[in-house]
Amino acid sequence: MSSQPFTVADVMTKKVVAVRPGAEFKEIVTAMERWNVTAVPVVEGEGRVVGVVSEADLLLKEEFHDHRLGLVEQMRRLGATAKAGSRRAEDLMTSPAVTVAPEASLPRAARLMASHHVKRLPVVGTSGTIQGIVSRSDLLKVFLRPDADLAADVRRDVVERVFPLSQRRVDVRVDAGVVTLSGQVHDSALIPLAARLARAVEGVVDVRCELTAGGGT
Structure with missing residues (x-):
């Protein structure tokens, strides 16, 4: 959901x-x-x-x-x-x-x-x-949400939607509310969108985007 x-x-x-x-x-x-x-x-x-x-x-x-x-x-x-x-x-x-x-x-x-x-x-x-x-x-209060919950939201609502073909190559880590996105995706134009959507997740303090564009599946 x-x-x-x-x-x-x-x-x-x-x-x-x-x-x-x-x-x-x-x-x-x-x-x-x-x-x-x-x-x-x-x-x-x-x-x-x-x-x-x-x-x-x-x-x-x-x-x-x-x-x-x-x-x-x-x-x-x-x-x-x-x-x-x-x-x-x-x-x-x-x-x-x-x-x-x-x-x-x-x-x-x-x-x-x-x-x-x-x-x-x-x-x-x-x-x-x-x-x-x-x-x-x-x-x-939203900034007290557990890191695990934030990671789950970012993966479900951002990674799976923005990168449906390369989602398994994207790593989502959250530490003290700071989200780090890393890995390779097909379309480099979608990387800024993913960072912006991750930052909009309730409780996220900041986003570090280390995604790169690359081939493969």
Whole structure:
């Protein structure tokens, strides 16, 4: 069976620590401390995500605790000063929340995190109901795949497909996630394609391509 690309659903944490819109400041801080997380989704109803409260949102209260702003700075940081004076999740949260679908690819989730400068994303279904949380560390789980599994995927999904006539002359070795392809193949034009496809296998760290073109069967 051909391996399928990993999705967010494959690596997300299904046990979600969330708070209601009416959750008090101290309750939110306690939840983050207890579960060792840096942000919590805010949910209402049957679990529909309406926002996210992060450490950055909460730290505004400390930042402005004894800092008196001038009029210009107050106008420039209206949102921040409003959060600094708030005590409930519904006023502290960032809304709308940046979310990702469970069927989204891992690169898609990584790009969302990077573009929005967040460390984790609520995973929501079509109805907006939370299904899990995916963090930066979750996205790295694919790099923990055993070398033997990676070698099997590369042989099945790359070597056997790209080089059906000379596959038995191709050696696939994987060490610490680094794939080495060696041996002789019939068509030298296909060598770059094989290297590119091997690099795309989930969990592969790098590819060393030592394939050469030669005759024979």
